[in-house]
Amino acid sequence: MRKIVIVEDEPELANNIAELVSLLGYQVAGIFNNFKSCLLFLNENPVDLVILDILLKGEETGIELGRTISNTYDTPIIFCSAYTDEQLLQQVKSIKHSGYIVKPFNRQILKTTIFLALNDKFVTPPSSGKDTLHVRDKGYLIPIEFKNILIAEADGLYTKIVTAKKNYLIRAILKNIEEQLPSNKFLRVHKSYLVNLDHISSFNSKGVKINDSIVPVRRGYFKSLKELFSN
CATH class of the missing domain: 3.40.50.2300 (Response regulator)
Structure with missing residues (x-):
């Protein structure tokens, strides 16, 4: 009880x-x-x-x-x-x-x-020196390494964290998640999406392919994406 x-x-x-x-x-x-x-x-x-x-x-x-x-x-x-x-x-x-x-x-x-x-499921800031988010899921704290996060998707006051094995819906807005992830590894390609640059297999002006998912790209963000891969 x-x-x-x-x-x-x-x-x-x-x-x-x-x-x-x-x-x-x-x-x-x-x-x-x-x-x-x-x-x-x-x-x-x-x-x-x-x-x-x-x-x-x-x-x-x-x-x-x-x-x-x-x-x-x-x-x-x-x-x-x-x-x-x-x-x-x-x-x-x-x-x-x-x-x-x-x-x-x-x-x-x-x-x-x-x-x-x-x-509820919520995210806590990563401990200093550790490349992880800590997500509480069903009463347990689960460390998720940054490298294993494929996509972060806004869902109102929540954010869906997508990994290869499991998705987590956590009580935190996307902006707060973005502040905790390394800016050299994650890029906002749409007002509702952050993507892990290391997991992008292909992209164009309309979408980014990560594993079997296609994430939409907003026009204003495509230039930044293209420049990153050009460099």
């Missing part, structure tokens, strides 16, 4: 969330109202998800706790708050998280957000 930690400074609301979590078929691993007690628990107990309020008891906020959890553990975070002001959302945006629930919320919203968080 998936284990979920709830961090909420209002006892009654914390108990209500815990009841909903249990009714949805998950185990409530712990309920905390402050930064320190939650981290002490996480240091000793692996969990699958943290539902985290922005306002907590003590000096540290949920933002600071979320950042610490994100930097220390591979544990999805769902932020929970009654506040939606832009300054707060900008702080949340800077932290890797899997959902943001606005209070008050109902069982269906909680159910959907938890499901997506536990089954």
Whole structure:
């Protein structure tokens, strides 16, 4: 059974969330109202998800706790708050998280957000000195070497990473993926496509062939592609 930690400074609301979590078929691993007690628990107990309020008891906020959890553990975070002001959302945006629930919320919203968080796939920046992307797939971190990535294709707020063996749909826009890949190996040939130059078998002004796939080429990008191969 998936284990979920709830961090909420209002006892009654914390108990209500815990009841909903249990009714949805998950185990409530712990309920905390402050930064320190939650981290002490996480240091000793692996969990699958943290539902985290922005306002907590003590000096540290949920933002600071979320950042610490994100930097220390591979544990999805769902932020929970009654506040939606832009300054707060900008702080949340800077932290890797899997959902943001606005209070008050109902069982269906909680159910959907938890499901997506536990089954989501996201990419984390590569470790320094390693030519890999780390993709979380079904709860496991999977390192994908840059050389094995054939195509990166935009799909709204997601990006499809195409390799010879498997495709991964990850929660990251193409622009963010492009920033993590080496510019001397990957080229944007269309607003929705990045391709690995080492895997191009042929191309013309309309398309690039990589393995059995044909990736469209946008007119403005063809010149850069042609110049690279000419050189």
